[in-house]
Amino acid sequence: xxxxxxxxxxxxxxxxxxxxxxxxxxxxxxxxxxxxxxxxxxxxxxxxxxxxxxxxxxxxxxxxxxxxxxxxxxxxxxxxxxxxxxxxxxxxxxxxxxxxxxxxxxxxxxxxxxx
Amino acid sequence: xxxxxxxxxxxxxxxxxxxxxxxxxxxxxxxxxxxxxxxxxxxxxxxxxxxxxxxxxxxxxxxxxxxxxxxxxxxxxxxxxxxxxxxxxxxxxxxxxxxxxxxxxxxxxxxxxxxxxxxxxxxxxxxxxxxxxxxxxxxxxxxxxxxxxxxxxxxxxxxxxxxxxxxxxxxxxxxxxxxxxxxxxxxxxxxxxxxxxxxxxxxxxxxxxxxxxxxxxxxxxxxxxxxxxxxxxxxxxxxxxxxxxxxxxxxxxxxxxxxxxxxxxxxxxxxxxxxxxxxxxxxxxxxxxxxxxxxxxxxxxxxxxxxxxxxxxxxxxxxxxxxxxxxxxxxxxxxxxxxxxxxxxxxxxxxxxxxxxxxxxxxxxxxxxxxxxxxxxxxxxxxxxxxxxxxxxxxxxxxxxxxxxxxxxxxxxxxxxxxxxxxxxxxxxxxxxxxxxxxxxxxxxxxxxxxxxxxxxxxxxxxxxxxxxxxxxxxxxxxxxx
Numbered sequence: 001x002x003x004x005x006x007x008x009x010x011x012x013x014x015x016x017x018x019x020x021x022x023x024x025x026x027x028x029x030x031x032x033x034x035x036x037x038x039x040x041x042x043x044x045x046x047x048x049x050x051x052x053x054x055x056x057x058x059x060x061x062x063x064x065x066x067x068x069x070x071x072x073x074x075x076x077x078x079x080x081x082x083x084x085x086x087x088x089x090x091x092x093x094x095x096x097x098x099x100x101x102x103x104x105x106x107x108x109x110x111x112x113x114x115x
Numbered sequence: 116x117x118x119x120x121x122x123x124x125x126x127x128x129x130x131x132x133x134x135x136x137x138x139x140x141x142x143x144x145x146x147x148x149x150x151x152x153x154x155x156x157x158x159x160x161x162x163x164x165x166x167x168x169x170x171x172x173x174x175x176x177x178x179x180x181x182x183x184x185x186x187x188x189x190x191x192x193x194x195x196x197x198x199x200x201x202x203x204x205x206x207x208x209x210x211x212x213x214x215x216x217x218x219x220x221x222x223x224x225x226x227x228x229x230x231x232x233x234x235x236x237x238x239x240x241x242x243x244x245x246x247x248x249x250x251x252x253x254x255x256x257x258x259x260x261x262x263x264x265x266x267x268x269x270x271x272x273x274x275x276x277x278x279x280x281x282x283x284x285x286x287x288x289x290x291x292x293x294x295x296x297x298x299x300x301x302x303x304x305x306x307x308x309x310x311x312x313x314x315x316x317x318x319x320x321x322x323x324x325x326x327x328x329x330x331x332x333x334x335x336x337x338x339x340x341x342x343x344x345x346x347x348x349x350x351x352x353x354x355x356x357x358x359x360x361x362x363x364x365x366x367x368x369x370x371x372x373x374x375x376x377x378x379x380x381x382x383x384x385x386x387x388x389x390x391x392x393x394x395x396x397x398x399x400x401x402x403x404x405x406x407x408x409x410x411x412x413x414x415x416x417x418x419x420x421x422x423x424x425x426x427x428x429x430x431x432x433x434x435x436x437x438x439x440x441x442x443x444x445x446x447x448x449x450x451x452x453x454x455x456x457x458x459x460x461x462x463x464x465x466x467x468x469x470x471x472x473x474x475x476x477x478x479x480x481x482x483x484x485x486x487x488x489x490x491x492x493x494x495x496x497x498x499x500x501x502x503x504x505x506x507x508x509x510x511x512x513x514x515x516x517x518x519x520x521x522x523x524x525x526x527x528x529x530x531x532x533x534x535x536x537x538x539x540x541x542x543x544x545x546x547x548x549x550x551x552x553x554x555x556x557x558x559x560x561x562x563x564x565x566x567x568x569x570x571x572x573x574x575x576x577x578x579x580x581x582x583x584x585x586x587x588x589x590x591x592x593x594x595x596x597x
Contacts, residue, residue, distance in 0.1 A: 002148035003155045004322070004365075008329055008341035024293045024388065026301035030315035032323055034330075040315070043301045044443055059326040063318025067304040067379065069293060070388035089339035101385025103308060103375035105155065105318045105368050109326040111341065114333045 005092040006109040007080045012056040014088055015081045016110055019049035020064065023074030025098070027066045034059040054080070054112055062108040068098035076106050141346070141362040143354065147325070148342040150361045154369035213243040219278075233290075235281045244275035247411035249498050250488050266409055266490060274407035284397040287441055288429050291394050296428060299440040300387055303457055306450045307382040308375040317371050321364040328360055382454060383461025389468050390431055390461075393424035412486035412500050420477035426467035431460040470515040470523065481505045505541075506534040522554040527563075544569040560584065 018041075020027045029041035031050075035058050041050055046064070054060055066074050079091040096104045141150035217238040245251075246266050254262045285295055293300075308314055329336045332353055336344055346358040379385060397420070404414040429437070436453035439445055461468065482504040489497040509531045515523040527550040535541045550563035567579040 002152050002342060004148055004151040004342050006147065006322075006326060006329065006341040008336050008339055009333065010339075026297065026304055028301075028305055028315050030313075030319040032316075032319040034323070034327070042443065043297070057330070059323065059330050061319045061322040061326055063315040063320075063322060065308065065315045065318070065375070067300075067308065067375075067384075069300045069304070069384070069391075099385075100388050101376060101379040103314065103372055103379055105314060105372050107151075107318050107322040107368065109322045109329075109341075111326050111329045111333065111336075114330055 001092070001094045003094060003096065003105065004107045004109075005078060005094075006111065007089045008111045010054050010080055010088055010110050010112045011082050012054070012112060013083045014054045014110075014112075015051050016054055016060060016062075016078070016108075017049060017051050017081065018046065018062055018064075018076075018078045018108060020046045020066070021075045021077065023066070023068065023072040023096075023098075024070035025066060025068040025072065025074060027064060027074065029065070030063045032061045032063075054110055056112040057114050058112055060110040060112075064106040064108070066096055066098065066104045066106065068100060068102040068104070071097075071099045073097045076108075078108055080110060139362060141358055141365075143347040143358065144345060145358070146343050146345050147357075147361050150346075150358065151342075151365045154362075154365040155372070213241060215240045215242055233283045233285045235279075237279050237281075239277045239279055240273065241275040242272075244270045244407075244410050246270075246409050246490075247488055247498075249411075249500070250409065250490055253495055253498060254490075254492075255494075262490075262492065270407060270409060273405075275404075275410045276406075277402055277404045279403075280399075280401045282399045284399075287437060289395050289397060291391050291396055293388070293391060296387075296391060298442065298445075299428075299437065300384075302440045302445045302450045303382070303387075303454050304379060304384050306447070306454045307378045307384055310382075311374045311378045312371045314371050314375050318368055321367055325361055325364055328357060382458045386461050386468050387428070390426070390428035393427035393468075393471065393473065394429065395421065395423040395427065397421050408486055408488050409490065411488070413484045414481060416479065416481045418477060418479040420475065422473065422475040424471050424473040426464045426471040432456045470517065473513045475509070475511040475513075477509045479505075479507045479509075481507075504536050508532050508534075524554075525552040525559075526550070527552070542569055 018029070026043045027046050028043060029046055029050075031037075031039040031041055031052065041062075052060070062078075064076060066076075068074075073095045076094045076096060077092065080088040082088050092108070094106065096106065098104050140153040145153070217240070219236040219238055220234075223234075223236050244267065246263055250266075251259065251263050283290060285292060287295070329341050332349075335349055335353055338344055344357075346354045346361075348354075349357060399420075400416075400418045402414075402416045404416075406413055432440075432453050433456060436449070436456055439449045440453055464471075483500070483502065485502040486500045487497050488500070509529060511527065511529040513525065513527045515525050517523045527548070529548045529550075531546040531548075532543075533541075533546070534543050545568045546565065547567075548563060548565045550561050552559050552561040562584050563582070565579075565581050565583065569579070
């Protein structure tokens with residue numbers, strides 16, 4: 001895995017799920033849609049997990065910032081669920097390890113079907 | 116001023132690094148993810164971080180009691196004890212061979228609530244009970260094992276068990292679990308990162324340029340997992356454009372990430388976990404041993420432990436800051452002000468954080484019931500044990516010293532006094548233990564001297580002085596070892 005994940009040709013009305021688990025540290029995120037929508041996601045929101053509906057022809061982008069208080073591993077999990085319930089493409093699960101004071105970024109994107 | 120200075124440093128470092136980046140690291144044969152990995156190397160920090168974590172675990176005392184005529188340390192962290200007693204949600208890990216542990220929290224209102232992890236009520240059953248040592252010694256030596264085996268065969272399933280209550284006092288200012296301080300770390304670290312870059316927003320923006328390129332060329336990017344697309348699998352004009360774009364975005368994110376990490380270190384947040392290791396902690400264990408007479412007398416033992424170091428997270432900020440930041444959405448101006456307090460404290464106490472004085476105090480009371488152990492065997496007189504009790508007080512001090520460029524030497528001084536009542540075999544005594552522990556790579560070697568005013572049992576020895584050398588290393592290993 002890598003610290004970037006982009007789903008392509010995502011069907012309309014799919015759902016993007018993003019969650020961060022574990023580690024000694026905190027995380028925050030920025031959610032940005034090509035239609036101009038933006039949201040800031042807090043540590044609490046990301047630990048609980050966030051789900052957003054994906055509509056064509058938008059692109060969706062999430063920047064995650066993991067801040068480490070001690071040497072540990074935070075795991076970023078994300079997947080796209082199609083309207084029928086099956087998953088689109090591969091699920092994303094990236095264990096991000098850092099030492100005390102480290103900052104690590106993770107990029108997540110989803111490109112819906114354009115036509 | 117701080118933000119400007121830090122940002123200027125970030126720009127300076129970035130500009131110095133630019134020639135290296137400008138050469139380009141990504142290859143036409145790379146995928147989008149592979150190109151990202153050349154800048155945001157996923158594995159580069161894993162081994163050092165694991166090594167650091169392992170080193171911290173090895174240097175962390177294992178929670179052995181400070182008592183007896185052995186080398187002692189009072190620099191123990193109660194977290195391992197809490198883990199063993201299930202307070203950290205790892206109750207499955209404490210099942211020793213020959214014992215069964217039953218969680219009894221459901222019997223006590225409040226303890227059964229989800230998330231209630233600072234108290235544990237449990238029953239510990241010894242599934243392989245043995246007869247009392249005093250009875251075993253009274254058996255004829257030539258038939259001792261056989262007779263002991265016969266007597267142990269008569270013991271029932273509940274002939275040796277204990278009811279145990281473990282309590283760890285954890286609140287906003289006591290305890291060493293990161294979870295207690297997570298909101299404060301979140302607020303401080305986010306403010307530190309924000310002084311140089313709104314990193315999450317930057318990452319989303321950079322990613323959006325890549326997703327826009329994919330959206331505009333979706334007839335070319337045909338896979339569902341676009342990060343696996345190789346640049347050389349795209350038409351030449353798009354291939355070059357995509358590689359340059361992805362590389363530029365990966366580089367930008369990596370530079371901002373580095374700047375953010377430097378800001379975290381500049382503000383002292385790399386020392387956050389060390390301050391937590393110095394937080395005051397209070398631990399209580401009450402143990403009632405219930406036994407059949409053949410196993411030994413019943414006992415009640417209560418032990419309290421308090422540990423503390425002056426250079427701790429409580430002291431790093433005012434109480435006002437601790438309260439204001441321990442919420443989900445603290446006021447930004449307040450956070451910045453508290454971050455400044457925190458930074459000043461860390462910079463002013465750098466030596467204390469690394470090598471500061473640590474203190475521990477504990478008291479243990481043990482009451483042993485009277486008992487008559489009658490084996491019911493011809494020629495073996497019943498053993499009559501009087502009721503007795505013992506009070507043990509411990510006080511300890513520890514500090515690390517660094518000599519030259521070598522690894523620190525840990526210095527531990529532990530004093531103990533045992534007040535024994537009604538036990539004809541033992542007498543009151545004081546014990547002092549002085550221990551130096553030196554790290555040599557992955558091995559720590561403790562050397563120490565123990566002085567006792569008397570030996571533990573009544574003998575003609577008045578004073579006892581002994582020297583010890585030990586060896587401590589991580590024999591457990593883990594699955595991460597490679």
